[in-house]
Amino acid sequence: MYTFAITMSEEKRMTFLDHLEELRWRLVRSAIAIVVVATVLWIFQEWIMDNLFLSMKSPDFITFELICRFFGICVEEVPVELQSMKVTGQFSYALMMSILGGIVLSFPFIFYQIWSFVKPGLRQKEKKVASGIVFYVSILFFMGISFGYFIVAPLCIQFFGSYQVSKKINNIFTINSYMSTILSTVFYSGLLFLLPVISYLFTRIGVLNAAFLRKYRKHAIIGILILSAIITPPDLISQVIVSIPIVLLYEAGILVSARVEKKMKNEAA
Secondary structure, three states, rough: HHHHHHHHHHHHHHHHHHHHHHHHHHHHHHHHHHHHHHHHHHOHHHHHHHHHHHHHOOOOOOOHHHHHHHHOOOOOOOOOOEEEOOOHHHHHHHHHHHHHHHHHHHHHHHHHHHHHHHHHHHOOOHHHHOOOOHHHHHHHHHHHHHHHHHHHHHHHHHHHHHHHOOOOOOEEHHHHHHHHHHHHHHHHHHHHHOOOHHHHHHHHHHOOOOOHHOOHHHHHHHHHHHHHHHHHHOOOHHHHHHHHHHHHHHHHHHHHHHHHHHHHOOOOO
16 A cells, blocks of 8 residues: 555656656657567568569468458459669668567557556546456457558559450559559558447447437448448459448447446446
């Protein structure tokens, strides 16, 4: 009890500069984690490029093998060539790939550092509400990353790589365009999968409720279909494959919101 009182007293005595110092060290720790992971990825950049990114052009990619086996839709090798149009093109994208990969793989640690900085400023009830948030956010983020990598990105590469408005025009993509499509799609998918956590937090603070989410379910589904049409090739199968998990996440958000409301009512009673 005495130790706890000292800790609380020390926290109250922290000045604005003390908070800035704490924030600085947490950012430094996050940066170190990113640099360490990025360095490892840089060492294995050729293997990563060949087996994780360029493999999406091949029919042997695991996603296409499963689609061929279960849906009977088999793809062929994408007739596309890649080139670098700038002197620093390949180096720049190898560096960006390493840094972004470092951010993704270090995400749980980075989020933990951010949460540890914010947490002392919350009330005890607010801390209880957000209990386990680092674990759930990390799990959902990596689920989204996996969905983007194994589903959305390969479908985009296959469609746009195979599409030709005329047989006289060859698809010769720049490494910039190719990698940007994959990395942005994968990263945004990771963020999209955080919907249930956002629903939970917003319901707790009174911004959302289950009735609101149910009322605008149809609008949300239309928005999801539009989003799927934007981030995927314009064919029905690809859009359905991408839309279903997002719709399920929205429904999960409704269930989470309803459960939170019920729990809040019980606490109030």
